[in-house]
Amino acid sequence: MAIFGGVFRISAKELLINEEIKAKEVRVVDADGNPIGIMSPEAALKIAYDQGYDLVLMAPQAQPPVCRIMDYGKYRFDRDKKEKEAKKKQQTVELKEIQLSCRIDTHDFETKARHAVRFLESGNKVRVVMRFKGREMSHVSIGQEIMRKFRDTCSEVGSVDKAPALDGRIMSMVISPLKLK
Numbered sequence: 001m002a003i004f005g006g007v008f009r010i011s012a013k014e015l016l017i018n019e020e021i022k023a024k025e026v027r028v029v030d031a032d033g034n035p036i037g038i039m040s041p042e043a044a045l046k047i048a049y050d051q052g053y054d055l056v057l058m059a060p061q062a063q064p065p066v067c068r069i070m071d072y073g074k075y076r077f078d079r080d081k082k083e084k085e086a087k088k089k090q091q092t093v094e095l096k097e098i099q100l101s102c103r104i105d106t107h108d109f110e111t112k113a114r115h116a117v118r119f120l121e122s123g124n125k126v127r128v129v130m131r132f133k134g135r136e137m138s139h140v141s142i143g144q145e146i147m148r149k150f151r152d153t154c155s156e157v158g159s160v161d162k163a164p165a166l167d168g169r170i171m172s173m174v175i176s177p178l179k180l181k
Contacts, residue, residue, distance in 0.1 A: 016057040017072050018045060026057070026067045038064055094124045095174075100150070102136050102143045109146070113153040120158040120177045128164075130171045143171050151175070 021041045028036040028044045031053060036044075041055070048055040048069045056075070059066040096119040098112050116126045128150055130143050147164040154175055162174040 015072075016060070017054050018048075021045075021055065021057050021065075021067065023057075023060075023065045025064050027062070027064050028055075029058075029066065029068045031069050031071075036069075041067070044069070091123060095127055096124050097127045097129060100128060100130045100146060102130060102132065102139055102146060104146065109150070113150060116150070116154050116175065117157050120154060120175065123177055125161070125174060125176045126154070126158065127172060127174050132169045132171070137169060140166060140171070147171060147173055 023041060025038055026041050026044055027038050028047070030036055031051070036047070044067055045055045051069060053069045054072040056068050056070055056072055057065055058068045096116075098116050098119075100109070100112060104112075116128070119126050128147065130147065132140065132143065136143075144164060151160055151164075151173065158175040158177050160173060161176045162172070164171055164173040
């Protein structure tokens with residue numbers, strides 16, 4: 001529970017239950033969602049205990065605050081289970097890097113392209129990097145041609161996010177998958 005400017009903010013994880021509810025009167029809703037009425041927290045707590053449930057403060061900002069009679073343990077379990085499922089369904093996109101050189105041979109090029117296609121099919125972005133060493137800087141056009149060929153090889157599974165650009169002695173481009181699974 002955090003205090004902002006004298007107002008209590010309660011997160012979904014920190015619901016007040018049973019004796020923790022300090023309001024003068026509360027609006028009570030039963031386990032099925034039907035309204036019972038406005039009463040003191042003590043009376044509402046007695047009703048909840050008689051039914052074998054907990055009294056949970058659901059909307060503390062309402063006038064009067066809304067409490068629900070429910071099985072709090074089951075509620076927490078279901079909420080945590082939903083959060084876990086949502087977390088499982090999230091897909092994280094990684095940025096994989098493939099390094100080329102302007103003197104790359106055909107077979108090496110095909111191997112690197114296969115790796116890039118596999119990364120793209122699994123939903124990851126691929127950063128293709130070509131480093132120019134020494135006098136290779138005078139052959140930037142060869143590097144651009146290799147990058148173009150690499151882009152065309154991966155065009156079925158990915159599209160270019162960032163076109164090949166020379167930054168100092170490094171030329172790079174980013175390819176992202178066409179559709180994320």
